[in-house]
Amino acid sequence: xxxxxxxxxxxxxxxxxxxxxxxxxxxxxxxxxxxxxxxxxxxxxxxxxxxxxxxxxxxxxxxxxxxxxxxxxxxxxxxxxxxxxxxxxxxxxxxxxxxxxxxxxxxxxxxxxxxxxxxxxxxxxxxxxxxxxxxxxxxxxxxxxxxxxxxxxxxx
Numbered sequence: 001x002x003x004x005x006x007x008x009x010x011x012x013x014x015x016x017x018x019x020x021x022x023x024x025x026x027x028x029x030x031x032x033x034x035x036x037x038x039x040x041x042x043x044x045x046x047x048x049x050x051x052x053x054x055x056x057x058x059x060x061x062x063x064x065x066x067x068x069x070x071x072x073x074x075x076x077x078x079x080x081x082x083x084x085x086x087x088x089x090x091x092x093x094x095x096x097x098x099x100x101x102x103x104x105x106x107x108x109x110x111x112x113x114x115x116x117x118x119x120x121x122x123x124x125x126x127x128x129x130x131x132x133x134x135x136x137x138x139x140x141x142x143x144x145x146x147x148x149x150x151x152x153x154x155x156x
Contacts, residue, residue, distance in 0.1 A: 004067065005106060013067045046090070051075060052074040055071065058070050082115075088115075117140055
């Protein structure tokens with residue numbers, strides 16, 4: 001998920017180079033704030049029954065020097081991007097763009113919210129547990145493994 005973050009409390013958020021450095025104080029503070037806000041938001045939304053976890057991947061700048069939060073959301077069931085986007089938009093609108101009752105607010109322009117499927121099979125870092133003797137196939141919201149010819153799956 002990508003979401004434009006607007007402010008913390010009354011303080012408007014603006015992108016700066018420290019948000020590229022994952023060890024900087026600004027990055028870690030915003031990462032923790034975004035994690036808590038999105039985690040609470042999803043636990044309070046219509047996704048609460050299928051929501052597993054969230055991970056903050058990083059931050060990018062908008063054209064006007066705002067901040068886009070990039071997050072990885074793990075769900076226990078397949079949900080297409082448009083349904084996920086509509087549920088999050090509905091929650092944001094009802095909460096006046098507040099994320100989970102925290103001090104963090106999303107930008108109220110709905111087109112600054114994007115959802116896309118994470119391809120576990122094509123990810124740079126291995127994001128699946130398929131054997132080296134199997135093929136990984138990306139599915140919406142998940143993946144599956146299929147044994148290569150001559151091999152059988154003996155895992156639980």
